[in-house]
Amino acid sequence: GSGGGKEHAVNLNGADFQTKVLGSEEDWLVEFMAPWCGHCQRLKPEWEDAAKQLSGQFNLGVVDATQEAGLAQTYGVTGYPTIKLFKGGKAGKKKPIDYPGGRDASSIVNFVQGLIGDKPIPEVTS
Helix, strand or coil: CCCCCCCCCEECCHHHHHHHHHCCCCCEEEEEECCCCHHHHHHHHHHHHHHHHCCCCCEEEEEECCCCHHHHHHCCCCCCCEEEEECCCHHHHHCCEECCCCCCHHHHHHHHHHHCCCCCCCCCCC
């Protein structure tokens, strides 16, 4: 077996970020990280776990700020990991909100469920 299957958190390069995050009406929670950052390495399995739990309901993305320095600069990312919420609509994408919660899967999932609490969750039929 090749293990793992697909990753649920979406790796975003600059072009992906433009189309998937900024170009969509959907909300995104994006982690700006650096490969050498210890806190980022600890967050990675939690982030992936949260993305898996929220699969089909909400988008979690990852930006490698060492590769995409321009994006990090645009959004004032100075430390890692930095998690920002990009809400649907022009204003939400222009002014992302700093994620205020804990750096573990349950905190991330709770935060997102609070956001989407007023939206019906589509039934998974597969």
